[in-house]
Amino acid sequence: MVENSQVQLVENLNLTTPGLNRFVKPNDISKLVAEYGTPLYLVDEHTLHSKVRELHSSYARFTGPVKIAYSIKANFSPAILRAFIKDGISFDLTSIGELNFVKQCKGDPENIIYTSVTEEPEEYIEVLQSGVRRVVVSSFNGMTSLAKAASKLGVKPQTLIRVNPEVGVKAEVRASYRNGKFGVPFNGGTIDSATKMVKHLMGNELLKFEGFHFHLGSQITEFSCYTHAVDKIDAFITKMKKEYPNFQVNTFDIGGGTPVFYNEPVPTPAQMAENHIGRLNQLAETHGKFELIIESGRFLVAESSILVCRIVNTKEYNEHKIVIVDGGYHLLLDAALLKQEYPQEIVPIADNKKRVTTTTTTQHLIAPKNIHLAGRLCDTYDLFPLSKISSLNDSHVGRYVTFYNVGAYSVVFNMPFHCQTKPPVVMKTSNGDFKLVRKGTSYEQLFIEEGGDIA
Numbered sequence: 001m002v003e004n005s006q007v008q009l010v011e012n013l014n015l016t017t018p019g020l021n022r023f024v025k026p027n028d029i030s031k032l033v034a035e036y037g038t039p040l041y042l043v044d045e046h047t048l049h050s051k052v053r054e055l056h057s058s059y060a061r062f063t064g065p066v067k068i069a070y071s072i073k074a075n076f077s078p079a080i081l082r083a084f085i086k087d088g089i090s091f092d093l094t095s096i097g098e099l100n101f102v103k104q105c106k107g108d109p110e111n112i113i114y115t116s117v118t119e120e121p122e123e124y125i126e127v128l129q130s131g132v133r134r135v136v137v138s139s140f141n142g143m144t145s146l147a148k149a150a151s152k153l154g155v156k157p158q159t160l161i162r163v164n165p166e167v168g169v170k171a172e173v174r175a176s177y178r179n180g181k182f183g184v185p186f187n188g189g190t191i192d193s194a195t196k197m198v199k200h201l202m203g204n205e206l207l208k209f210e211g212f213h214f215h216l217g218s219q220i221t222e223f224s225c226y227t228h229a230v231d232k233i234d235a236f237i238t239k240m241k242k243e244y245p246n247f248q249v250n251t252f253d254i255g256g257g258t259p260v261f262y263n264e265p266v267p268t269p270a271q272m273a274e275n276h277i278g279r280l281n282q283l284a285e286t287h288g289k290f291e292l293i294i295e296s297g298r299f300l301v302a303e304s305s306i307l308v309c310r311i312v313n314t315k316e317y318n319e320h321k322i323v324i325v326d327g328g329y330h331l332l333l334d335a336a337l338l339k340q341e342y343p344q345e346i347v348p349i350a351d352n353k354k355r356v357t358t359t360t361t362t363q364h365l366i367a368p369k370n371i372h373l374a375g376r377l378c379d380t381y382d383l384f385p386l387s388k389i390s391s392l393n394d395s396h397v398g399r400y401v402t403f404y405n406v407g408a409y410s411v412v413f414n415m416p417f418h419c420q421t422k423p424p425v426v427m428k429t430s431n432g433d434f435k436l437v438r439k440g441t442s443y444e445q446l447f448i449e450e451g452g453d454i455a
């Protein structure tokens with residue numbers, strides 16, 4: 001009876017707590033961990049589709065065509081790729097490995113935009129051989145490599161230039177800053193500048209100039225950087241048109257950055273789009289219609305997934321409580337790297353009673369700020385920052401902890417630090433079934449991967 005009312009309480013919270021996607025009921029969590037153990041990732045297919053719709057509709061006021069491109073670096077789970085292929089969206093890829101994944105999932109190469117950092121000639125041969133025709137080049141050498149590959153294969157790829165607009169970005173991860181790694185500045189390089197690269201592309205027999213790309217950062221919460229970057233693009237197009245009267249941008253890709261709720265409320269994609277959509281329409285009006293590409297990794301997948309861990313130990317001293325779970329930053333790297341405050345809560349599970357040990361029951365109330373959530377790694381950084389909406393009441397051994405909004409940049413970083421294996425991933429499909437979409441790995445597999453079978 002007590003257990004049931006706890007379950008009810010958590011389900012009701014769903015309606016009031018912002019940003020948490022409780023797509024699995026505590027009873028289902030109980031069943032799933034009984035079958036697959038912990039740690040366990042759970043993914044909600046319905047959320048993936050609804051995020052695509054939300055992002056797309058946010059840009060409905062743009063006067064030209066809009067494409068959403070999923071940045072698969074955020075999460076390359078084939079089950080997630082297949083879900084997005086059903087939605088007919090595009091894919092933003094950055095490696096041959098990612099290309100291989102999309103091909104194996106039967107993604108259409110027409111829907112791929114390929115943006116490499118390495119830009120090697122062999123890489124571009126493979127990219128073009130796969131039927132990809134939209135490529136973003138980020139350096140003069142890269143453009144030359146693409147031209148060589150195009151010449152070898154007798155195709156003429158649509159070529160976008162990745163510019164670094166060097167605007168100030170207020171974000172968790174900044175990708176545009178002066179003399180940065182990504183893209184080229186408008187001016188300044190002997191060969192590595194948008195000016196030089198456009199000149200080279202005009203009338204080029206091997207490559208067709210298609211447009212521009214920039215990516216300003218991830219988890220961007222203040223959007224003036226987009227307007228500043230578009231202003232700079234506008235001025236640059238005006239300058240190029242003076243030299244090349246027929247200069248035409250067909251595609252403009254404004255990269256990723258749509259934010260996700262972790263600790264603080266963040267603007268919606270509609271609010272984000274509202275910031276720069278007028279400016280983009282103005283750009284199209286001044287310089288001619290173009291297709292707008294919105295890339296997104298984090299927003300499309302973060303809220304689709306939770307990680308379930310089990311509390312395996314606790315200790316208390318000086319009015320503080322350390323709660324140790326069987327996960328760690330090897331499963332949620334950004335908790336250590338970016339101090340990402342994933343929201344967490346203790347799950348009341350119907351059959352949890354059996355697992356609760358009596359030896360570690362809290363004797364007195366510990367202030368929530370003195371409850372520390374720690375991972376199982378023997379590493380100082382393996383402490384999980386708490387979100388403002390985290391709730392760790394009843395954190396006893398045997399209880400489960402859910403980490404919310406972990407779909408982006410977490411599963412992809414799973415690593416075997418301390419000989420840890422990869423947890424299974426279960427998807428709640430759109431029709432409500434639970435389906436194992438990644439088997440967990442075993443110590444035997446890990447031993448072999450590490451060369452244990454080579455005597």
Ligand SMILES: Cc1ncc(COP(=O)(O)O)c(C=O)c1O
Pocket residue numbers: 071073074092115215217218219255256257258295296297298299
């Ligand atoms: C070129 C490019 N586009 C898009 C993204 C996705 O960004 P986000 O996950 O913030 O949407 C990234 C992330 O690193 C990126 O490098």
